[in-house]
Amino acid sequence: MIQWAGVVIFLLAVFIAIPGFIAASGRSDLYYTLTSVALLSIASAGVWLTFYIGRINIGQGAFALIGAYVSAVLVTKAGMSFWLSLPLAGLFAAAVAVVIGVPILRLRGVYFAMISLVLTQVVTLTALALPITNGAKGITSIPLPGGVSALGLTLIPDFATLENPRLAFYYAASVLMVLTFAAMYRLVNSRLGHLCRSMQQNEELASSIGVNISYIRVIVFAISSFLGGIGGAMFGSIAQSVYPSSFQVADSVNFMLNCFLGGLGYVFGPMLGTLVLYFGWDLLFELGRFQLLAYSSMLIILMLFLPNGLLSLRLPGKKEADK
C-alpha cells in the first residue's frame, strides 16, 4: 500500500508539481536540466542493469552515440518520423550490443571495464570515419519531432508548432523515464532478475545449476544498450544535432558514476544518482573556475563516507516508499 502511495506521489511530482512549480517561478531553463536528467537516467539504468549481472560497464556512451546517429540519419536522410526512429535507434544499438557482446562478455571484472571504456572511443572514431555520419562536422539541423495522429485523433502534437517545445520534451522524456524504470523494476523482480542475481554472485555456480549464462548476459547487455540508444536518440533530437563528440569517454564514465552514486543495489539508484550528479554540477556553476575542483572533491568525500551509494543511507519511513 505504502509502495503504491510512493509511486503515486512520485508520478504526481514529476507530471504535475514540477511543471506547476516551474510555471509559477518562471524558470523555464529548468525544463532542459530536468529533461537531461530524465534521459541520462534512462541510459544510466542500462548501465545499472549490466552491473546487475556483475559487469562494470563504462561503454554506455558508445551506445548512446549509436542511438543518436541512427535516429538522426533516419530522420534527416530517410525522412522518417522521429517517433518511429526512436525505437529503431534502440533496436539498432541492441543489435550492435549483441554482435559485440558475444565475444567481449566473456571478459570479467576489470577486463570488461577496460574494453567497454575502449568501446566508446571506437564508436567515436567510427563516427569520424564513416561517410554517412558526416565526419567531424556531424549531423546538424535535425527537425523537431513531428506529430502522431491515429484515426483523426492527435496522439502527439507536432513539436515544431508548439509554443513551448521544452515542456513537450520534458513530458516525453519523463514518460520514457517512468516507463524505463517500471520495466526495470518488473525485470529485476522477474525470473530473469533472479537469474541475473545468481550470475552476479557466482557465474560458475549459476551455470552449473543450469542457468544459460552466455544467453542471459547477451540479453541483458542488449537491453542495457537499447536503453542507451533510446536516451542518446532523444538527446540528439533535443539538441537537434549530433557530433562524434556528443558522447565521449567522460560521458561513459559519468553514466557509471550515476549508478555508483545512487547505489548498485537499488533499482532507483541510477535515477537518484543522475539527479544528484547533474544538479550538483549545475549548482556548482556559481563557483566559476573552481567548479570541477568542488565537484570532484565532493565525489571523493562521498566515496569516503558512503562507499555503498546514496541509497544505502536510508531514512526511516523512506525505506518502503522507495520500492
Next chain:
Amino acid sequence: MEQILANGIYLGAQYAMIALGLTLIFALMNVLNFAHGQMYVLGGFVTYTFYGQLGWPFVVALLASCITLAVLGALIERFLFAPVIRRSSREESTMLLAAGLAFFFDAVILLVFGEKQRGVPKIVDGVFNWDFRLIMPYDRILICVLAILSIVSFILFMQYSKTGRALRALAQDRTAAQLMGVNVARYSMIGFALGAMLAGLVGGLLVTITGVNLGMGGPTSIKAFMMVMIGGAGVISGAIAGGIILGFLEAIGLAVLSQYGDITYLLIFVSLMLFLAIRPQGLMGKPWG
C-alpha cells in the same frame, strides 16, 4: 622500414613505462587507476615548472617529478584508497574514487597550470641522420635510452630488492604474504607510490619532446588500459610487452595508413577486441587474475 622500427621502439619504451605503473597498482590493490593519465600529466607539469620555468637542471626537475608523484601516490593510498577498500562492500567502489581523483587532478592542473600547451627547451640539439634512411632527433634517442634504463632498473628492483620481493609476494597472494610477515598496509602504500612515481617519470621525460597539456590525461589512461589488456592485467612482463606491441602497431599504422586519416586507432581497437575474444586474459595474464 628502419624508421618505422626506430619509431616503434621509441613509442614502445615510453608506453611500456606508463603501463608498468598502472599494472603495478592493479596487481597490488586490484584498483583500476583511472587517474593514471592525469598523474602522468602532473609529472610533466612538475618538470615543466622546474626545468622550463625555473631553469634548474633537467635531472633535478625529473627527480622532483618523481618525488612529487611518489609522495602524492603514498598519500592517496593511505588516506583515500585504503579506507574506501576497507569500508566498501564491493571492490568496484574504488573505481568511482579513481574517477573522482581523475577529475580532481584535472581541476587542480587547470587551476595551477592553465589549459595551454606547454613545452620546454630541448635538452640536446641536433638530429641523428643515417643516410636519410633513419632520422631521429638526439633528444628522442636520449629519452628512449632513459626510458629503457628505467624499465630495466625497475625490473631489477622488483626482482632483487627486499621491497620488490615483498611487492611481488603481495601481488601473488595478499593473505599468504601477510602470514609470512609482510606489512601489507605499508607495502601497498609503497607500491602505489611507486606506480604513481613511474607515471610522473614518464611525464617528466616526455615533456621535453611532446610538451604537456591538460587534455592529455584521459587519452593516456585509455592507451595504458589497452596496453594492460594486450599484455594481461597485473603482470609486469605483460605490461612491457603490451607497451611495445602498441608502440609498434601505432608506428606501423601511422606510416602505412596515413593517407586514410584517423583509421589506425580504429583498426587497433577492432583487432584488440578480436584478440580478447580469443584470449580474454591477454598475452601473459592469469585467467581472471
